[in-house]
Amino acid sequence: MSNVSNDPAVLSVAACVLDMISDDMCVGLGSGRASAAFIAKLGERVQAGLKITGVPTSNASDKQARELGIPLVPLSEDLVLDLTVDGADEVAPNLDLVKGWGGALVRERIVAAASKRQIILVGEEKLVQTVGERGRIPVEVIPLAHGYVVRKLKALGLTPTTRPVVGGTEPFFTDNGNLTLDCKLAEPLRDGAAARALESELLAIAGVVDTGLFLGTAERVLIGYADGRVDVRETLS
Numbered sequence: 188m189s190n191v192s193n194d195p196a197v198l199s200v201a202a203c204v205l206d207m208i209s210d211d212m213c214v215g216l217g218s219g220r221a222s223a224a225f226i227a228k229l230g231e232r233v234q235a236g237l238k239i240t241g242v243p244t245s246n247a248s249d250k251q252a253r254e255l256g257i258p259l260v261p262l263s264e265d266l267v268l269d270l271t272v273d274g275a276d277e278v279a280p281n282l283d284l285v286k287g288w289g290g291a292l293v294r295e296r297i298v299a300a301a302s303k304r305q306i307i308l309v310g311e312e313k314l315v316q317t318v319g320e321r322g323r324i325p326v327e328v329i330p331l332a333h334g335y336v337v338r339k340l341k342a343l344g345l346t347p348t349t350r351p352v353v354g355g356t357e358p359f360f361t362d363n364g365n366l367t368l369d370c371k372l373a374e375p376l377r378d379g380a381a382a383r384a385l386e387s388e389l390l391a392i393a394g395v396v397d398t399g400l401f402l403g404t405a406e407r408v409l410i411g412y413a414d415g416r417v418d419v420r421e422t423l424s
Contacts, residue, residue: 192220192221192223192224194220194310194411194413195411195413195414195415196310196311196411196412196413196415197220197221197224197308197310197411198224198411199411199412199415199416199417200221200224200225200308200309200310200409200410200411200417201221201224201225201227201228201308202228203409203411203417204225204272204306204308204409205225205228205229205232207270207306208229208232208237208239210237210238210239211238211239212239212240212269212270213239213240213241213242213260213266213267213268213269214229214239214240214241214242214268214269214270214271214272215241215242215244215268215270215271215272215273215298215299215301215302215305216229216241216242216243216244216248216252216257216271216272216298217244217248217271217272217273217274217295217298217308218244218245218247218248218273218274218289218290218291218294218295219273219274219288219289219291220274221273221274221308221309221310222244222248222272222273222274222308223247223248223251224308225272225308226248226251226252226255226257227251227255229241229255229257230251230252230254230255230256230257231255233255233256233257233258234255234256239257239258240257240258240259240260241257241258241259241260242259242260242261242262242266242268242298242301243259243294243298244271244273244291244294244295244297244298245289245290245291245294245295245362246362247291248291262297262298262301266301267301267302267303268298268301268302268303269302269303269304270302270303270304270305270306271295271298271299271302271304271305271306272306272308273286273295273299273305273306273307273308274286274307274308274309275307275309275313275401275405275408276288276313276321276399277313277315277318277319277320277321278307278309278313278314278315278405278408278410278420279315279316279317279318279379279382280316281379282307282403282405282408282420282421282422283318283379283382283400283401283402283403284307284400284401284402284404284405285318285319285321285324285325285399285400285401286325286399286401287325287327287367287398287399288323288325288399290325290350290359290361290362290367291361291362292325292327292397292398292399292401293327293361293363293365293396293397294362294363295401296397296401299401299404300404304406304407305404305405305406306405306406306407306408306409307405307407307408307409308408308409308411309408309409309410309411310410310411310412311410311411311412313410314410315375316375317375317376317377317378318375318376318379318382318400319372319374319375319376320375322371323348323369323370323371323372324345324369324370324372324385324398324399324400325350325367325368325369325370325398325399326340326347326367326368326369326370326389326395326397326398326399327361327363327365327366327367327368327395327396327397327398328365328366328367328368328394328395328396329365329366329394329396330364330365330366331394332393332394332395333349333366333368333394335392335393335394336368336392336393336394336395337349337368339392340368340370340389340392343385343388343389344372344373345370345371345372345373346370346371346373347368347369347370347371348368348369348370348371349366349367349368350366350367350368350369363396365396379402382400382402383402385400386398386400386402403422405422406421406422407419407420407421407422408420408421
């Protein structure tokens, strides 16, 4: 598919994670470049006879999976996913993540929460020493609350910018019909405790649906390099 990355680092992690997929699994299908590469490779396996079902985290992932013949199921009350494969925009040494630069953070959160395991695929450029190094923390906001939330975010020392559509000036609306505020930090967060404190403050604001801070959700991160090498980092038990 034309929207699937040809980056060797992305392709290598997408291929590597396939070893974790077996018949009769239910798999969360993430959003973004790395996830699209994984879905493409998973589709090849399904066409070759692999029997799995998927739950997409975005309209884009849904469309790609359907085009490839991957059977999809709704996230029902009784469904527990075996694992979710997704990407991230930042990965800290303790595997705290920033997600949502692509705009699907709420559905990514829900599908990951309904899964036994969350596996993250990234290239080495996504690695950071502390959360916030790469620039912004997305916050999804109900449109009615936009002005109020902006005021509260500024009071926390953040600089929020309403995300526009790609290549345009009109506001970007998520698949849920909400706005995204990209919040610049005065400086990167010093540690995991600071990230958790900020997350709590953001979620306490009326009108905030969710944030791009995914703290302690990843079981494993696969890191791809330009030479095709893949490193694996896991949470400490």
